[in-house]
Amino acid sequence: MPRTVKNTGIKQKKRSEPGEYSSLLSKKELNKLLYNMKLHRESEERILKLYRQGKIVGGVYTGSGMEAIAVGSAYALEDEDILVPLHRDMGAHIVRGNPLKRIFCQYLGRANGPTKGRDGNMHMGDPELNIYGMVSHLGTMMPVALGAALAGRMRGEKTVALTYIGDGGASIGDFHEALNMASVLKAGLVLVVENNQYAYSTPNSYQYNSKNIADRAIGYNIPGVIVDGNDILDVYEAVRKAVLDAKAGKGPTLIEAKTMRMHGHSAHDDHKYVPPEKLEEWRAKDPILRFEDHLRKSKVFTEKELEKLHDKVLMEIEEAVEFAEKSPLPEGHEALEGVYAD
């Protein structure tokens, strides 16, 4: 499996050796990566089913085809670090320990979900798990991650904050404000650009007029790294390096993960604006199949083990769905609670 951690064409500083960090992953850890990617994929498939049954009243956005980015990046964090995920990063929540049961409660608007039914889908956070919930407004969370990293540093901790942005969200002002300020303050910020080539229906050629988003790093005098977003080890490698750099006080890193959004923008979107050939081309690079293949070929897992793992994923999801469907909806008057903290 090729691991192509490399810099942008502009900045040619050497990054980590190929496989420097990912080669250290144990069988147990590789298992966890695969397991979490599958949980991400299959949970969202299940959520889509619930959506089509009319059980999810709001929007559903999936990260289908992008699981390697969500899982591989979040896996590179330490417990004390802060995760600020976006709308396609279900796998990052799962890696971080956000329980599936609570996640399904969130989608079904239940009282015991992380937002108690006050917000939907991926708009969830958990103060205990150091997950900060996204707001809809893309870009808004980038300076928040920066601030969280700084706060840790002020207390003498080596906190890193990891957040994400899409190819579309990278056009908004906060992208510049956050990266510039993070660079000036040498903050422990790791920003992963999930370049899935579309922002809703808008293709990259309508979004920015350069080859790579990572090229912008040169303007901030920070490392800009491009990774194969469909190769979980490549993602992990780059993010791990960035996390360790940040902990060593070397400041922020901008990582661009090239990938493809395999579903429509949201469950209602027919995805017709993407040429079918393009989807076929990317289907062949499916991050989960590729990783399974790699594990099979390198004889880390047997076929049987892989099958067992898949069954376990489906079982865990069914348990979570059952739990969520049995959970109570919040009562109307509960809308009044929690506007202010005590």
Next chain:
Amino acid sequence: MVKPVTYIEAISQGLREEMRNDESVFCLGEDIGVYGGAFKVTKGFLDEFGRDRILDTPLAESAILGTAVGAALNGMRPVAEMQFADFVTSGFNQIVNNAAKVHYRWGGKVPMVVRLPCGGGVHGGPYHSQNVEAWFFRVPGLKIVAPSFPYDAKGLLKAAIRDNNPVLYMEHKYLYRRIKEVLPDDDYIVPIGRGIIRREGNDVTVVTYGSTVHLALEAAEELEKEGFYVEVVDMLSILPFDKELMLDSAKKTGKVLVLHEDTLTGGVGAEFSAVITENAFEYLDAPVRRLASIDTPVPYSPKLEEFFMPNTEKVLKSLRELLAY
């Protein structure tokens, strides 16, 4: 001899004391460190607290406010300075869509303060004079305070810093060096959400906050010479606001002038007057009146600005009309 303290010194004192008391308090903003802030609120702070806690930032309001949100979520108590309140619009989203909604949505706490040097009368023109409270007033999850005297400037700032919610702290530039008073030595706070009666009277009530408290007091002084007693209610907190205090006074005098320096339409005064009309209608002897700046941008040239803003004459005129009912 005890020295009187200006409004701006009171702000500095409050901030310095909180930074000494609590290591999680830090400041961030443009030109606040080496330079001590555009108005010198943080003068000398860099030497005492160091660069980590007096954080000079790039010119980037959204990043400043977003950083404050993130630091607050991660256990700190940031005090973000907007160089002028007017510039808060460049970070509006961070306040109304992020800071204000975090706790409601997923339970994170955002104990941050945004210092907003606001207000006119200083020939700042359209972009260095605005009162920004109405933009935020209807955003659940925020708190807004607007002190009028040094005592409250200090006590409200301390309360704001200790509060576990985002608090917008409106500090009026015109008052900075014009108002002085002797402050107590003890570590006091002024609780958020409560106003006070600045001056008692039975004939008519002025409900106000911030700079216009002083206009109301001047007008009250003047009218007392004519035998009319004006009650001045200083709200101090705009969100949440002290309904009870406001309504008690309205019921007592039966005539109310709602007064503020922000422009009239859709201003905080519209809500105040609605609350009074809704809850004290049977006690009123006259319609609730509003006096505010006219509905234009804040003009620059002296005569224009004078025409734009409330002043003591205008307050007197409004009060006389109410008294004549």
